Each structure stands twice: as structure tokens, then as C-alpha cells.
Amino acid sequence: MGMLEIRDLNKSYDAIHIINGFSLDVTELTLCCLVGPNGAGKTTTMDLITGRQKPTSGQVLFYGDDITGLDEHEIARRGIGRKFQVPAVLKDLSVRENFQVAYSRTTNPLRNIFKFHSKGFERKLDEIGTLAGLNERLDTQAGLLSHGETQWLEIGMVLMQDPRLLLMDEPVAGMTEIEIEKTARIFNQLKKTHTLIVVEHDMGFVREIADVVTVMHMGSLLAQGTISQVESNPRVKEVYLGNEVH
Amino acid sequence: MTNIYHSKPAQWAVYLVFFAALGVIPLFIDDAFLLNQFSTYGVYGMLALSLALCWGFGGILNLGQGIAFGLAAYGMAMTMQMQAQDPENDPIPPFMLNNSLDHLPWFWEPFWNTGLGIFLALLVPTLFYIAFGSIMFRSRVSGPFFAIMTLAMLSAWYTLILDIQPYTNGVNGITPPRALQVFGFEIDPYSSTSYWVVYTALLLCTIGAKLLTQSKFGLIVQAVRCDAERVRFLGYNVAFYETVIYTLSGLIASIAGCLWVVLVQYVSPAQMDVTFSISMVIWAGIGGRLSLIGAIIGAFLIQGAQSYLGDEFLNTWLLILGGFFIIVVRFLPKGLAGLLEIVLGRIGGSPRSKSPDAVADGKLVAAGE
Numbered sequence: 001m002g003m004l005e006i007r008d009l010n011k012s013y014d015a016i017h018i019i020n021g022f023s024l025d026v027t028e029l030t031l032c033c034l035v036g037p038n039g040a041g042k043t044t045t046m047d048l049i050t051g052r053q054k055p056t057s058g059q060v061l062f063y064g065d066d067i068t069g070l071d072e073h074e075i076a077r078r079g080i081g082r083k084f085q086v087p088a089v090l091k092d093l094s095v096r097e098n099f100q101v102a103y104s105r106t107t108n109p110l111r112n113i114f115k116f117h118s119k120g121f122e123r124k125l126d127e128i129g130t131l132a133g134l135n136e137r138l139d140t141q142a143g144l145l146s147h148g149e150t151q152w153l154e155i156g157m158v159l160m161q162d163p164r165l166l167l168m169d170e171p172v173a174g175m176t177e178i179e180i181e182k183t184a185r186i187f188n189q190l191k192k193t194h195t196l197i198v199v200e201h202d203m204g205f206v207r208e209i210a211d212v213v214t215v216m217h218m219g220s221l222l223a224q225g226t227i228s229q230v231e232s233n234p235r236v237k238e239v240y241l242g243n244e245v246h
Numbered sequence: 247m248t249n250i251y252h253s254k255p256a257q258w259a260v261y262l263v264f265f266a267a268l269g270v271i272p273l274f275i276d277d278a279f280l281l282n283q284f285s286t287y288g289v290y291g292m293l294a295l296s297l298a299l300c301w302g303f304g305g306i307l308n309l310g311q312g313i314a315f316g317l318a319a320y321g322m323a324m325t326m327q328m329q330a331q332d333p334e335n336d337p338i339p340p341f342m343l344n345n346s347l348d349h350l351p352w353f354w355e356p357f358w359n360t361g362l363g364i365f366l367a368l369l370v371p372t373l374f375y376i377a378f379g380s381i382m383f384r385s386r387v388s389g390p391f392f393a394i395m396t397l398a399m400l401s402a403w404y405t406l407i408l409d410i411q412p413y414t415n416g417v418n419g420i421t422p423p424r425a426l427q428v429f430g431f432e433i434d435p436y437s438s439t440s441y442w443v444v445y446t447a448l449l450l451c452t453i454g455a456k457l458l459t460q461s462k463f464g465l466i467v468q469a470v471r472c473d474a475e476r477v478r479f480l481g482y483n484v485a486f487y488e489t490v491i492y493t494l495s496g497l498i499a500s501i502a503g504c505l506w507v508v509l510v511q512y513v514s515p516a517q518m519d520v521t522f523s524i525s526m527v528i529w530a531g532i533g534g535r536l537s538l539i540g541a542i543i544g545a546f547l548i549q550g551a552q553s554y555l556g557d558e559f560l561n562t563w564l565l566i567l568g569g570f571f572i573i574v575v576r577f578l579p580k581g582l583a584g585l586l587e588i589v590l591g592r593i594g595g596s597p598r599s600k601s602p603d604a605v606a607d608g609k610l611v612a613a614g615e
Contacts, residue, residue: 050479076481084479090472093465100462101469104481109490112463161480 002061003028003195004049004165009058011044011219018044019055020219026165031191033206034199036216037240042199043085045216046167049197050082051075062165077107081163085170085199087150089157091143095134098142098153099125102160124160131186132156148179155186159194166190168198172205184208215240251590254460261456264539265449271441278436283553285435285509287546288444292451292502294529294545295538299455300495301527302535303464305471306488307389310396311526313403314371314496316518318503320407320414321367323513324357326422333358341420345412354413360428368500375496376489383485383492388474397520404518419514426508435509444505448542451498455538458494467491528567532574534583544581 004026011019019041026032034042047053049060051072060068067075076082090098103121106112129135132152137145142153151171158166171187172180180202187209190196200206206213206227213230215222217240223233230236250256268288275281293315300306327339338350357363378399382392407414414420426433433440458464469477470484478484507513516522525548533544548567556563578584 052479071483072478073481073483076479082479084476088473088476090469090476092472093468097465097469101466101477102480106462107482109463109466109483109487112466113458113461113490115462116460118462157476157480 002026003063004197005059005061006045006049007059007061009045009048009060010056011041011048011053012056018219019048019058022058022216022220024214024221024224026195026197027212028195029191029193030211031187031196031198031209032212032214033210034197034214034216035201035203035206035240036222040216041219042216043169044219046082046169046197046199049075049167050080073107076104076161076163079162079164080167081158081161081165082167083151083154083158083169083171085173087147087154089142089145089150089153091141093142094139095142095145095153096125096138098157099128099138099160102157104161128156128159131159131189133182148175148182151175151179151183152186155183159190164195166194166196168196168200170199170201172200172202180205249587249591249594251587251594257456261452261539265445265452268445268448272438281438281441282436282509285441285444286506287549288441288448289502289506289509290526290529290545290549291542292448292498292505293526294533294541295448295451295455296495296498296502297526297530298533298535298538298541299458299498300492301530302537302541303459303471304467304488304491304495306492307393307527308396308492308495309393309520309523309527310400311496311499312400312518312520312523313396314375314499315503315506315522316403316407316513316515317371317374318367318500319507319513319517320420321357321363321370322426322504322507323420323422324354325360325363325367326424326426326507326511327420328354328357328363329360329427330422330424331358339420341415341418342412345415347412351413360426364504367504368497371500371503372493372497375493379489379492380485383488386485388488397523400518400520400523404515404520407518408515417515419512419516421512422507423511425511433508435511440509443508447501447505451501452538452542455498459538463487463490528571530581532571532581534581536580537583540581540583540586547582 002025004024006022006024009019009022010017022041022045034045036042044053048055051067051070051074054069058068059066062078062080065078067078090101093101100118100121103118103124105118106115126135129138132155134149134153134156137149142150145153155168155171172183175183184205187196187198191209191211198209210227212224213227214224215230215233215236222239223230223236225233271284272281275284293311297308297311300308331337331339338347342350356366382395387395408416425435433443466477466482467487470487474484503517506517529545529548530541531544532548533542534540552563552567555566559566574581580587
């Protein structure tokens with residue numbers, strides 16, 4: 001079943017076409033890696049799914065509902081969580097507070113004025129904190145975390161939302177080998193219960209986690225399949241893997 | 247985090263001591279003029295509090311808080327003016343007659359009723375803040391751009407009120423001849439009664455604001471200050487949150503505006519002057535915009551100093567104040583409250599200063615962000 005269907009998506013600024021008739025079906029409980037050279041439109045695709053940018057034409061369907069052009073918070077509430085390319089955490093707040101904000105069960109400000117404690121938060125915190133390996137760091141200010149920890153914190157925050165679909169933009173960028181291994185373990189655990197779309201340049205990491213690999217080039221779909229299918233595709237080799245840049 | 251500055255019980259204890267100290271002031275002061283002056287400081291404290299909420303916690307720099315203060319002050323002055331008029335024999339305030347108006351303007355009519363008048367004095371600025379805030383925040387105007395918009399809006403209101411002289415008495419403003427009467431009871435501005443009214447309002451606003459910052463709402467507002475985009479993608483309607491905190495802060499300023507007129511029996515466009523709204527930002531900035539009580543104390547200190555030193559130094563006082571503000575911005579971005587945070591951090595944090603965390607913590611606090 002296609003939980004997320006992207007149909008003939010287009011995005012252009014004046015004469016510049018960023019996304020060109022891109023279509024994609026994501027099946028529930030799979031991990032789909034979105035790869036492609038710089039400027040292929042991977043991050044723009046994520047922006048179009050999550051409402052950060054509005055498409056020029058085309059549709060995004062989530063569980064059959066048309067979510068094209070909705071506001072970011074409305075799409076987030078439907079169950080799509082997103083981790084940004086440049087890790088975005090709340091630097092002034094503690095790790096615990098970051099998780100508290102991310103635990104967005106009640107989103108109405110007028111109701112949150114009278115809320116001093118969220119039901120079920122501690123149990124969820126324990127679960128996510130363990131997964132992200134941040135249980136020891138809960139009282140640390142988020143701005144003081146190492147780069148890897150910051151990435152895990154943001155992944156943890158996205159999980160705190162309890163999304164059905166997770167979009168991860170370059171989750172291992174800037175991580176050490178050991179940190180990448182740990183992240184791969186986290187992702188392989190996550191894909192048992194979640195659907196994920198991961199944008200990544202690191203082909204080693206993609207090989208470890210991907211069920212399906214989708215290659216984008218110049219805003220369109222170039223190839224799709226398992227990692228070995230994609231890697232042996234001559235067109236993919238030509239535009240991307242042949243001159244792989246990390 | 248061993249710093250006692252961040253301990254919630256310690257913070258509430260400080261509030262308790264602070265308000266207990268303010269509560270004994272009238273017992274020691276017989277001078278009615280001085281007590282009235284202290285009461286006006288309480289009003290300024292509420293204004294600084296409102297800015298700490300909006301600017302410090304919400305990250306929304308509002309250079310036009312005089313809008314709420316001024317509009318509410320006009321509403322209260324109109325209410326008090328109408329209390330002095332007689333519906334039968336003398337229904338039109340004297341200044342309108344001087345401006346050759348032969349009937350009471352329609353928007354003055356509701357102010358015959360004291361309760362309705364005070365309600366409108368609070369409602370009109372609140373509705374304005376909701377409308378202006380939601381338009382701005384929905385179109386994602388933020389940071390310096392929002393600050394400039396509030397400044398422009400403040401100037402617009404200033405000009406409007408100045409221009410419609412027959413209805414507002416222009417630059418001269420409104421000077422109600424009698425003290426406010428509530429339920430047949432007079433709130434004499436030169437009495438401890440008015441002090442207690444201001445005290446109660448400041449106390450309730452401070453407790454409300456403090457609870458607000460500790461609620462989930464307060465946490466999300468602080469999160470918006472850090473990274474609005476992140477919060478939006480967690481499913482929160484950021485514009486809604488910004489409008490609510492901006493409006494609540496405006497409501498506190500409106501209450502302050504009403505009380506100010508009760509204390510001084512006067513209002514003029516000067517209350518909507520840019521200088522006054524900037525002063526509020528300076529109080530909060532020097533006292534500490536991230537500390538509600540710090541901001542209130544900032545207002546007390548600076549207005550107190552201005553009352554006494556200002557007479558001494560005349561115009562030089564503004565230069566001194568400006569210089570002081572520059573020093574605070576450069577060396578103490580969290581104001582005097584930030585200084586206390588550093589000092590308490592040094593005392594409380596010393597045992598574990600060897601761990602790399604504490605060192606980083608110390609550096610960060612010293613750098614101020």
C-alpha cells in the first residue's frame with residue numbers, strides 16, 4: 001500500500017525547473033533512500049512534502065489524503081516528521097526541554113497555557129532517550145552537545161512526535177565512522193515500526209539501511225530499486241556513482 | 247545544572263521576598279506624594295514585565311508597547327472624565343465645547359458606564375493586538391522587521407490621537423477632574439488605597455506571567471525564540487503562539503495604562519511617544535529580559551534614578567542612561583539578572599568546575615548566550 005504518493009510534482013522559479021515531473025510511491029514500513037548529485041532536488045522534494053515550499057503543480061497524497069499546499073504544522077500533525085539537513089535543535093533549552101517541546105500531543109496554545117505536565121511524557125522520554133543514547137544528557141543545554149549528539153537529539157525529537165512517516169535529511173553528515181554505525185543501528189531498528197525517507201550522500205550508510213533506493217537527477221526520477229539494482233544501472237553510474245563526491 | 251538561579255523553588259522564594267518587601271513600604275511612608283510616586287513605579291514595573299514576557303521569553307522585540315498602554319490609558323481617562331459629567335445638565339466634557347463640538351461623539355457614549363468603560367479600555371488594545379499580531383505573524387514578519395512595524399504602528403496611533411483634537415483634546419490630552427470612583431468608593435491617587443490596587447495588579451500579573459513561562463505554552467514560546475522553523479515542523483502553529491504571547495503581554499501593558507491614569511489623572515499623546523516605549527525596552531534590557539523580576543527591578547531602578555538623578559543631571563541623564571544601556575548590551579546581554587546568574591553559577595558550580603561540562607557552561611554564561 002502506498003502510504004505516500006507523489007504524483008507528477010513540479011517546482012520552478014521563473015524559468016528554472018527545480019523539480020520536473022517527479023513521482024514516487026513509498027510503501028509502509030520501508031526505508032527509502034533518496035540519493036542524487038548536489039542540486040538534484042532532494043531537499044526541495046522534502047520541502048514540498050512537508051509544506052515548507054508549495055509545488056508549482058502536482059500532488060502529494062498521504063494515506064490517500066491530498067496534503068499538497070497545507071501549512072507545515074498541519075502536515076506535521078498528520079504524522080510526517082522531518083529532520084533538517086543542518087541539525088535544528090533548540091539550543092537555549094535543555095535536552096529534556098527539547099523533548100518536551102517535541103512531545104506535541106496538544107498543539108493548541110490556549111490549552112497549553114494551563115498545561116504544566118504532559119501525560120505519558122516520562123515513559124516516552126525513557127524510550128526515546130535510550131534509543132538516541134541521550135539519557136545521561138537530559139539536563140545538558142542542547143547547544144553544548146557534540147555534533148553527533150545534536151543529530152541524535154533531532155532524530156529523537158522527530159520520533160517524540162510519534163510520526164508515521166519520517167523524513168531525514170542527511171542524518172549522518174559530519175559524523176564519525178563510529179557515530180555512523182550507531183545511527184545505522186538506530187535506523188534499522190526504526191524501520192521495523194516506521195516508514196522512512198532518508199536523503200543521504202554516504203553510499204556506505206545507504207547500503208546498510210536502504211530497502212529501496214531512489215536516484216534523482218535534475219529534478220526527476222532517474223532510477224529506483226534495490227541498492228544492487230541501482231548501483232549496476234549504467235545511467236546512475238554515469239551521472240552519480242562514477243564521480244561520487246562525499 | 248547546580249546553579250541555584252535555575253531552581254524553581256528558589257525563584258518563587260525570591261518573588262515572595264520581593265513582594266513582601268513591596269508590601270511593607272506603605273507602613274513606613276507617610277508622604278502621600280512619595281507613595282504615589284512608588285505606585286507609578288509599580289506601573290512601570292508591569293510594563294517592563296510585559297516586555298520581558300514578549301521580548302525575553304518570546305523573542306518578539308516590541309518597540310510599540312505604548313500602543314496598549316496609551317489606548318488603555320485613554321479609555322480609563324475617558325471613563326473618569328465621564329464620571330465627572332452629568333447626563334442631564336452637562337453631558338459634554340469642557341474641552342469638546344472649547345473645540346466647538348455640540349454633541350458627545352458616539353464612541354464616547356459607552357464610557358458613561360464605568361464598568362463598560364474600563365472593560366473597553368482593556369478590550370480595545372487587546373483586540374488591536376490580536377488583529378495586528380495575527381496579520382504580522384501569519385505573514386512571518388519577525389525580528390527587526392516586526393520591531394519596525396510596531397514602531398510605525400505606534401507612530402500612527404500617536405499621530406491619529408494628536409490629530410483628532412475635538413475628540414481627544416490633541417496634544418493637551420485629557421485631565422479628568424476627579425479621582426476614579428468604583429462602587430461609590432473613591433480611589434484617591436495620593437493614598438495607600440491606590441498603592442494597594444497597583445500592588446495587587448503587579449502581584450497578579452507577575453504570578454500569572456511566571457506560571458505562563460513555566461507552562462507548556464511558555465516552553466513552546468521559548469522554543470519559537472530559539473528556532474521557529476523547528477517548532478513549526480513539530481506540529482505547532484507558530485503564528486498562533488506568537489499572537490497569544492504578544493497579546494497577553496499587551497494585556498498587561500493595558501492594565502498598566504489604566505492604573506497609570508488612576509494615579510496621575512492625566513493622559514496625553516506623550517504616553518504613546520516613541521521615547522516612552524523605548525524606555526520600557528531599556529528597563530527590561532537592563533534588568534534582564536529573561537527574568538521577569540529582573541525586568542521589574544530594572545524599571546524601578548531606572549525610573550527611581552531618573553526621578554532623583556534626572557533632576558540633577560537634566561539632559562545629561564539621557565546620555566548616562568544610553569551609556570549604561572550600551573554597557574549592558576555589550577557585557578551583560580541578560581542584564582542585571584544575568585549578572586546574578588553568573589555570580590550564583592560561580593558559587594554553586596565550583597565543586598564540579600573540573601568536569602569539561604561545567605567549564606563549557608561557565609564560558610557560555612560568561613559569553614551571555
